[in-house]
Structure formats: structure tokens, C-alpha cells
Amino acid sequence: MITGEFIRQVTGLEQAVLNDAFADFLQVGNLRADQMTFIHTIISYLTKNGTIDKAMLYQPPFTDLNDQGLSGVFDEDAILVKVVKIIDEINENAIVA
Numbered sequence: 001m002i003t004g005e006f007i008r009q010v011t012g013l014e015q016a017v018l019n020d021a022f023a024d025f026l027q028v029g030n031l032r033a034d035q036m037t038f039i040h041t042i043i044s045y046l047t048k049n050g051t052i053d054k055a056m057l058y059q060p061p062f063t064d065l066n067d068q069g070l071s072g073v074f075d076e077d078a079i080l081v082k083v084v085k086i087i088d089e090i091n092e093n094a095i096v097a
Contacts, residue, residue, distance in 0.1 A: 015047050042062075042083070042087070
């Protein structure tokens with residue numbers, strides 16, 4: 001049986017969908033330059049791959065900005081949790097699809 005997750009891995013996701021998912025980060029303008037770059041790296045990865053294992057957020061290319069990946073770039077717990085929640089929702093959507 002072909003799963004939504006497999007289809008996502010093959011087709012990726014539309015950038016517009018991801019821009020909507022991360023709109024709070026992209027439009028509010030409260031992020032530092034490295035944080036914006038990190039969000040854009042997530043969007044780029046998801047556009048190509050469709051889903052992301054959260055462990056990847058601590059590996060290249062996500063460690064290019066900070067060797068601690070997600071935790072190093074987002075030092076505020078509330079923002080870090082929000083990023084992870086968005087990723088969880090995107091990944092869960094692939095499983096349901």
C-alpha cells in the first residue's frame with residue numbers, strides 16, 4: 001500500500017503551503033537573521049522531501065548556522081516548541097493523507 005508519507009517523499013510539498021504553515025515566523029518579523037535562515041532551510045527541505053525527521057534538525061544542513069542545530073538557533077523555548085509543533089503537524093498530515 002502506498003502511504004501519504006511515501007508520496008510526500010517523492011513529490012515534496014508546495015512552498016506556498018509551507019509558507020502558510022510558517023507564516024507567523026515569516027510575517028511577524030521578530031526573528032533574527034539566523035533564525036529566518038533556519039526557517040527557510042526547513043521550508044526548503046520540506047519542499048523537496050515532504051516530511052522531516054526532527055533528529056535532522058540537529059544535523060547538516062541545519063547545523064550550518066549553529067553546531068547545536070535547532071536548539072542553538074532558537075534559544076527561547078516557546079519559539080523552539082512552536083517550530084517543532086508545526087513540523088509535527090506537517091509530518092502527521094503526511095501520515096493521514
